[in-house]
Amino acid sequence: MHAASLPSPVLPTSTEPVYSPGVHRAPTAIVAGAGIAGLCAADALARAGVQVRVFEAAQEAGGRMRTETFGRHVIECGAQFLSTGYTVLPALARQLGLAGGLRAASQVNAVIRQGRPRRVRAQSMLDPLRSGLLGLPAWLRLGLALGREGRALRTLPLNDLGQWARYDEESASEWLDRRGCGEALAYVTEPLLQGFYFLTPETSSAALMLLASGFGARRCSTTSLAGGMQSLPRALARTLHVETGRRVDAIRQQDTGVVVSGAGFEARADYVVCALPAPFARQAWPGADALERRLLATGYSRTINLSLLARPDFRVPRALAGAYGVLVPRAERRHVAALALDAGKHHLGDPASGHGQVIQVMLEDRAAADRLGASDAQIIADVLPEVERHLPGISRQIEDCLVTRWAQAMPTVPVGRAADVQAYRSRPPAPRQRVFLAGDYMNAPFTEAAAATGHWAAEAIMRTLQAAARAGARPA
Incomplete structure (x- = not known):
């Protein structure tokens, strides 16, 4: 069958x-x-x-799926969010009486290019162009490449990798390179695969890349769960x-x-x-x-998650206000694949609760592999200067830090x-x-x-x- x-x-x-x-x-x-x-x-x-x-x-x-209490916050040390494109987990939340705790997160994310955050939403095809993340020729080539797979992106199940097996004959980088999408590979696909899954496009199947693209094609939204994942x-x-x-x-x-x-x-x-x-x-x-x-x-990719508790008066840069996720392409990073701003996860705008906010820092696979055995203090010392580039002043504003090591973070594809x-x-x-x-x-x-x-x-x-x-x- x-x-x-x-x-x-x-x-x-x-x-x-x-x-x-x-x-x-x-x-x-x-x-x-x-x-x-x-x-x-x-x-x-x-x-x-x-x-x-x-x-x-x-x-x-x-x-x-690991949730911890950190100061006055409930934070995620593992899986970070749900999606409106999911079916099994929302049904499970309803079955368990937890569906009332589903909350819409900010749909604004940022990708770093030339040291600057470029604000994009997965639901907007125009945002990569308007923000300067992609130039016009690169944006057009990516749109044409994905447009030819529009039916699959809109209809194949998002929770069954096997249904995408028709795209499983080459890597994500090979699929994009054959279509002249090198710029999109560098600033869209690579940061997405590394920031979400700690994987590289050269070693990951095009089937995974296109499945992940299906969430954007269907304009799925990110959600969080009260009480944590x-x-x-x-x-x-x-x-x-x-x-x-x-x-x-x-x-x-x-x-x-x-x-x-x-x-x-x-x-x-x-x-x-x-x-x-x-x-x-x-x-x-x-x-x-x-x-x-x-x-x-x-095999599995690896990551280390640093949960930084900032002082109540810390504010993220204006370019990141109201954003949830920040993806860092490899051309722009040393260790950090992604940041998650918990203030943007639960509501738009910076927090005014007086309790400070939590910033999640996730290391890329190679950086994590080199540091799994290092002390918390050494990991923080290695990573904090890079975080400072994206969040100026954060080094002087940290009240506490929780370090979580994942030797098996995500399965490779x-x-x-x-x-x-x-x-x-x-x-x-x-x-x-x-x-x-x-x-x-x-x-x-x-x-x-x-x-x-x-x-x-x-x-x-x-x-x-x-x-x-x-x-x-x-x-x-």
Whole structure:
């Protein structure tokens, strides 16, 4: 079956039960990992009548959706925002009673060129030209290149990388260079890929670049969530059987089920959803087939996030007033890929609360890789002079700083990854398959796409159970 004919990533609507109460016992499943992918898989399975246990190595659920209290602020140390182009996570917020906390963020962002912020909005095709980010010839060439893909940009799903596999034969830089879009590569695509995902256009598939462009083509807006991004996985985890402090080190498939084990524990179930980051999943699941091994070989970019708490009287430059994000192209940076101004995240204009504002500083992949083992003080000393160039006076106005290191920040999306995602999702489960993969490396590198993989894994298990029920079989 071609992937385009597959259902969207929501639960199957069939009313056929996956088991018959009073005749067979309820099927069981273990989910390894309580990030958003694992939690979405567990929630979908539990709602279908499967008995689910979730094992998480950390002390709370959320993975890279990490929210902290910082002074009088609630800040994001990992995933930063949602989008109106998302479907799975907004539905989850409604399910958990959190939808009232969705807030529109400022849609104004800036990209640095020749040392100056150029204000742009993703919803405006004219802003790159009007702001001076692109010259007229470069703007026209980019518009023509993207315009030829207009139907795909407007219609292909934004949370299914596999549906973009037609563009998965060359890198983003090769795709743009063939169309004479070198200037757009330098000042639009490269800062977007590095600032959002800590990836480079030379090593990333054109499929990811065009999927990301789809958010702008549909004029999607950025939103935040009151209580922080981690309020979603925290609330979802409270509805499930989640056991924290339990790292899954090994998954062994047997004819009668699956055995999951770690330090001091062992558990059995009919099925397992392995929703660990790819490096840990690869170690835990040695029974992967060739396609699964390619997916599990996914590398990750790295970043370090500095949350700077500025004094109440600090003001950003006029050119950045009311802006949320600042992207720094590689021609303009040493270490800093992006800044996020939390004042612009929650409302337009600079804060007047008297509590100061938080500025998030995110390092590019290479700079982060060189500093993951450095002290907080050394990282701050290395990075602050560059931040000062964009935010004059900030060095003297910092009240506090929180440093968060991400050795696995975002999964890479090399050429061929979208095709592998499509192949994995479209193939029917093997007759004796009991282990199913989920996680951000199985899709595009953002939270909505990761959540969708949890639903895909749950759907695959439910199809297997329904097929067994029709055949008169039951979990052993």
